Amino acid sequence: EPEVTQTPSHQVTQMGQEVILRCVPISNHLYFYWYRQILGQKVEFLVSFYNNEISEKSEIFDDQFSVERPDGSNFTLKIRSTKLEDSAMYFCASSVSGAGPSFFGPGTRLTVL
Amino acid sequence: GENVEQHPSTLSVQEGDSAVIKCTYSDSASNYFPWYKQELGKGPQLIIDIRSNVGEKKDQRIAVTLNKTAKHFSLHITETQPEDSAVYFCAARRTDDKIIFGKGTRLHILP
Numbered sequence: 472e473p474e475v476t477q478t479p480s481h482q483v484t485q486m487g488q489e490v491i492l493r494c495v496p497i498s499n500h501l502y503f504y505w506y507r508q509i510l511g512q513k514v515e516f517l518v519s520f521y522n523n524e525i526s527e528k529s530e531i532f533d534d535q536f537s538v539e540r541p542d543g544s545n546f547t548l549k550i551r552s553t554k555l556e557d558s559a560m561y562f563c564a565s566s567v568s569g570a571g572p573s574f575f576g577p578g579t580r581l582t583v584l
Numbered sequence: 585g586e587n588v589e590q591h592p593s594t595l596s597v598q599e600g601d602s603a604v605i606k607c608t609y610s611d612s613a614s615n616y617f618p619w620y621k622q623e624l625g626k627g628p629q630l631i632i633d634i635r636s637n638v639g640e641k642k643d644q645r646i647a648v649t650l651n652k653t654a655k656h657f658s659l660h661i662t663e664t665q666p667e668d669s670a671v672y673f674c675a676a677r678r679t680d681d682k683i684i685f686g687k688g689t690r691l692h693i694l695p
Contacts, residue, residue, distance in 0.1 A: 486651070513673070513686065513687045513688060514685040516682050516683055516684065523684070527680060529682065562627045564627070570619050571614055571677055571683040575620075575626075575629060
C-alpha cells in the first residue's frame with residue numbers, strides 16, 4: 472500500500488536554529504500539504520503546494536517558514552529560526568486531487584529547547 | 585473564517601454498539617467535509633468524506649450525514665470493533681480551500 476514517509480521521526484533543536492523536515496509524498500500525487508499538531512490540540516493547516524508553488528498558507532506560516540520540492544520525490548518544510556512555540560508534531564500529507572489531504576505521513580515530532 | 589466544533593471530546597462505547605460523533609461548522613459556503621482517523625503514533629488517515637451536494641454517504645460500517653441548513657455533520661460507526669479505537673477528526677473545507685480540523689474525539693471501544 473502506498474504511503475507518505477517523513478524523516479526524521481523526532482528532531483530536537485535549540486531555539487533560533489534552523490530545521491528542515493523532510494517528506495516523500497505518494498508518487499502519483501500532485502497536491503502536498505504540511506499540518507502541525509501541538510500536543511493535545513487540533514491539527515492545524517500550515518500550507519498547501521501544487522504545481523511547484525504554494526497554493527494556500529495559514530497565518531501560522533510566516534516568513535520563518537518555507538517549503539520546497541527540490542526534486543521529483545521530496546517535499547521539505549524549513550523553519551529558519553525556531554521558537555519554543557514551534558514545538559509540535561508536523562505532518563506532511565498528499566492527495567491526487569485538490570479536495571484536501573487524503574494520506575498523511577507518520578509525522579515528525581519537533582522539540583525546540 | 586471557518587470554525588469547526590466537534591463533540592464529544594471522548595466517547596466510550598461497548599464493542600458491537602454504535603458510535604456517533606458530531607460536528608458543526610460556521611462557514612455556510614464550506615463544501616467538503618472529510619473525516620480522519622488517527623491511531624496512536626500515526627498520522628491522520630482519511631476514512632470517509634462527503635460533499636455539500638449529498639446528504640448521506642455510507643461505506644460498510646461507517647456513514648456520514650450532512651445537514652447543510654443546520655451546518656451539522658456526523659460520523660456514525662456501527663457494530664464497533666476494538667480496532668475502531670482511535671482519535672477521529674472531522675474537518676471542513678473553507679471557500680479558500682483550506683481544510684480546518686475539529687479538535688478530535690477519542691473513541692474507546694470497551695470489550
